[in-house]
Amino acid sequence: MSNKLNRKDLLLLLLFSPGSSGEEAEPIDGRTRLMKLLFLLQFQVDFPVDKILESKSKYEFQPYHYGPFTKDVYNDLEFLENVGLIEFYTKGIAGEADQNEEEKLVEDIVIGEDKEDINLEFKEEGYRLTPAGSTFVTEKLIPTAPEDLLRVIRELKGKFASLPLVSLLRYVYSKYPDYAQKSMLTYLISS
Numbered sequence: 001m002s003n004k005l006n007r008k009d010l011l012l013l014l015l016f017s018p019g020s021s022g023e024e025a026e027p028i029d030g031r032t033r034l035m036k037l038l039f040l041l042q043f044q045v046d047f048p049v050d051k052i053l054e055s056k057s058k059y060e061f062q063p064y065h066y067g068p069f070t071k072d073v074y075n076d077l078e079f080l081e082n083v084g085l086i087e088f089y090t091k092g093i094a095g096e097a098d099q100n101e102e103e104k105l106v107e108d109i110v111i112g113e114d115k116e117d118i119n120l121e122f123k124e125e126g127y128r129l130t131p132a133g134s135t136f137v138t139e140k141l142i143p144t145a146p147e148d149l150l151r152v153i154r155e156l157k158g159k160f161a162s163l164p165l166v167s168l169l170r171y172v173y174s175k176y177p178d179y180a181q182k183s184m185l186t187y188l189i190s191s
Helices: 007-016 031-043 072-082 096-109 131-141 147-160 165-175
Strands: 062-064 067-069 086-093 123-129
Touching: 007 031, 007 072, 007 123, 007 131, 007 147, 031 067, 031 072, 031 123, 031 147, 031 165, 067 165, 072 086, 123 131
Parallel strands: none
Antiparallel strands: 062 067, 086 123
16 A cells, blocks of 8 residues: 555544444543544554554653543544544533643643633543545545554444443553553553
């Protein structure tokens, strides 16, 4: 395959893939869940994702309060929303893990202001493809993506997307303890 994918393509393919329901383009609930699924896709799978990505297109994850984190996922989500390929929907007040990751993003952006002076109320967001996004994935990405990659994404999303968040975090922490070193959920870290 000569056409390389970029990390936004991986994000779109993940959102397009069926999850545990078997329905195509099954949404993903929660920022933390989406972040961990992208982490697992990039690091855990039995397909060398980095070999098919454009150079410098990998997510650079760092350990944070709820495991692997990169603000690049948020930047990519915002870009894909702005071009009309994905949409966010609100599910209610965000859980502690999602709020903490969002606070990290605000902390990186807010300079010279006291964070406590900013009133933050984070909503749990879900992510799904728009009709234009589904068309883009079907017409542009699926025909050029390696079948092994599509299989791995389906398996990953089917296995992990519907797990309770604490179970997903426990799995990530046990497989990648270096990314759990700053976790606030010490009871999930195996000793």
